[in-house]
Amino acid sequence: MSAPEPPASGAVVDAMALFGYPSTRPAVLGREAVTIGIAWLGGAAFALLGAPAAWLSGSMMLSATVAFLRPLPVLRRSWFDSTVLLSGTIIGSAATPEALAAAARYPASLAVLLLGMAAIMILTGAYLRYVARWSWIDALLASAPGALATVLAVAQAKGANIGRISVVQLFRLLVLVALLPGAMQLSGVHSAAPVPPADIVGADTMLLVLLCGLAVGLVFERLRMAAPMMFGATFASAVLHGTGLVHGTLPPEIQTAVLVLLGSTMGGRIAHIPRPELLGLFPLAVGGFFVSIAVAFAFAWPAARLAGVPYASAMTAFAPGGLEAMAMLAFAMGLDTLYVGSHHLTRFLLIGLAMPFIVAKMKEEPPKG
Incomplete structure (x- = not known):
């Protein structure tokens, strides 16, 4: 019988945790539990107040507030991968045969x-x-509507100012998630009517859909696609639901957990931005947000008419935010998830494909501010 392996050192444990492997250190799980617990409290508070998209916007706002005052422990990559896998599964479940038939009206909206x-x-x-x-x-990198990971990768390769690009992009996303649901409700664009309950898949079917999503995601990862787990889960779930092999979505408890984890991930990003830089760029971020959102909502109106969807769905589809956040925001608000998700997926792919070529053609110039 061979001797037991010596316990991993602290540095090795931290490195394993960084790359998503389980950590044997209980303190790591304890810190992660605090991070998730703070997000859950924010979501629960918003839910008690009856706020729209409460579990997503509430968890994000409280996480961002706490992270601004005191950096929160970062969740390991395995948490994020699990969240996007479940998110993609939920988004793909909207691709029912009836919804796919209605999607024939989307090309004109996608052109807009x-x-x-x-x-x-x-x-x-x-x-x-x-x-x-x-x-x-x-x-241009700061103004790109979504695909933050791709934008930052291009910025790093081009030697752009990643800090201020991140501030403008992140501010826009946080404000959209925090304020868009309430703004829609107050303006009457979208009512706060309760969403009718959907069919819930059984445990065996849920496991099948998740395993299919994971398998496709791993294939996409080998192909070096951006956001492979998100796209893989969405694709697998959409195929299974669109062909009628699977009916229903994930249980409400899992849906809530996904929204809380996504809110925690978005809000916690504040901790990675230096406070002086964040405060100094705040006025510019506000101005950039209003320009972006005004243009987006202006184009959303004709798109809604062409696609035959409510203006609230078009607003969320055209809002310059991230794919996961805006698609799950649409789900939480009871909007047309397939319409919103297809538009953000298209935009994500186009930015990922076009942005490196656009920036590569631009000449280097010293910043003036």
Whole structure:
């Protein structure tokens, strides 16, 4: 019988945790439990107040507030991968045969989306270029509507100012998740009517859908696709639901857990931005947000007419936020998840494919601000 392996050192344990492997250190789980517990409290408070999309917006807002005052422990990668796997499964469950038949009206709306993306980047980029005196590269990367991971990768490769690009992008996403549901309710664009309960899959079916999503996600990862677990789970779930092999979505308890974990992940990103930089760029981030959102909502109106969907769904589909956040926000508000998800997926792919080529064609210039 071989001797037992010596326990891993603290550095090894931390490295394993960083890459998503289970940690044997109870303190790590304890810190993660605090992070998740704070997010859950925010979601529960918003739910008690009857706020729309309470579990997502509440968990994100409280996590962001606490992270701004005192950095929260970062959840390991395994938490994030599990969250996006479950998110993709939920989003894909909207692809019922009836919903896919209605999707025949989407191409015209997607064409409007392309024009809206170009307008957002040009106008918001011009604001950051001529008001903030940024370089064009920084301005366009900061104005890109969504696909933050891809944008930051391009920024790093091009030597752009990642800090201020992150502030503008993250501020826009946090404000959208925090304020968009309430703004829709107060303006009457979307009522707070309760969402009718959906069919719930059984445990065996849920395991099947998740395993299929994981398998496709691993294939996408080998192909070096961006956000492989998200796309893999969405694709697998959409195929299974669209063909009628699976009916229903995940249990409410799991849906709530996904919203809380997603809110915690978004809110906790505040901790990675230096406080002076965050406060100094706040006015510019506010201005950039209003330019982006005004252009997005202007293009959302004709798109809603062309697709035959409520304006609230079009607003969420055209809102310049991240794929996971906006698709799950649509789910939490009872909007047309398939419509919203398809538009954000299209935008994510287009930004990921086009942004490296656009930036590569631009000449280097010293920043002026």
